[in-house]
Amino acid sequence: MQKTKAGGCIIISMLEQKQIKLPQNIKIFFSVIGTERFLVFKNLLGTVSISLKIPFNVVINKRENILIFNNQLYCTKQKYQFGAFFTYTSNFILNFRIPAKKTIILRGLGLKANVDKNELKLKLGYSHESVLKIDKNSGNTFFIGKKFINIINYNKLILGNLAEKIYRLKKANCYKSRGLYYKHKKIRIKVVKKT
Numbered sequence: 001m002q003k004t005k006a007g008g009c010i011i012i013s014m015l016e017q018k019q020i021k022l023p024q025n026i027k028i029f030f031s032v033i034g035t036e037r038f039l040v041f042k043n044l045l046g047t048v049s050i051s052l053k054i055p056f057n058v059v060i061n062k063r064e065n066i067l068i069f070n071n072q073l074y075c076t077k078q079k080y081q082f083g084a085f086f087t088y089t090s091n092f093i094l095n096f097r098i099p100a101k102k103t104i105i106l107r108g109l110g111l112k113a114n115v116d117k118n119e120l121k122l123k124l125g126y127s128h129e130s131v132l133k134i135d136k137n138s139g140n141t142f143f144i145g146k147k148f149i150n151i152i153n154y155n156k157l158i159l160g161n162l163a164e165k166i167y168r169l170k171k172a173n174c175y176k177s178r179g180l181y182y183k184h185k186k187i188r189i190k191v192v193k194k195t
Helices: 076-096 157-168
Strands: 003-006 011-012 016-021 026-033 036-044 051-055 058-061 068-071 102-109 114-115 119-123 130-133 141-144 147-154 179-182
Touching: 011 076, 026 147, 036 076, 068 076, 102 157, 114 147, 119 157, 130 157, 147 157, 157 179
Parallel strands: none
Antiparallel strands: 003 011, 016 068, 026 036, 036 051, 058 068, 102 147, 102 179, 114 119, 119 130, 141 147
C-alpha cells in the first residue's frame, strides 16, 4: 500500500472490493449520460425501473448473478462514501424484491380521493380541491378506497416523500382525529377542557 499527498488529501493506492449476490427477479443494466454513470434496476415484467447514480470512484462489474464493487484510487474521505454507497445498494436490492406500502386513512365527512390521469385529487373539506401531480417515472401505484389511500413503490424514499406530501395537506385534528393520518401511527387525542 502506497500513500501520496495530492491537494491536501491522502491518496491510497489500494483497491477495496465488495460483492452482492443478486436475486433472480431483478435485471440490472448500466447507463451512461454525459459524465455520469447509473445502475438501473428492473423487475422481470419491466414495469418498474429505478436508477442509482454511481460515485466517480466506484467501479462496478457484473459476473453472472454477482455484482462486484471496486473502490479505485481514493481519498480517505471517499472510503466512507464507497462504504455508504455499497450499503445503500445492498439494502436497496433487498427491498426491491418486495415493494413497500404506505396507507393513509381519510377520517371525516366529505373527505375523498381519486386519481385522474397524472393527478391525485383530494377533497379535504376546503372550498377548493387539492391536486398533486403524479410523476409517471416515480413508480408509484395507487389503490384508493372510500376511506383510505394505499401507495405502493419499490423505492422507499420516493414513497415516503409522496406520502408525507399528502399527509401534510390536512393533518388529523388532535381533538376529534378528523383529517389524514397514517394507518400504523397512533394519534393522541387531547381532552377538551370544559369552562
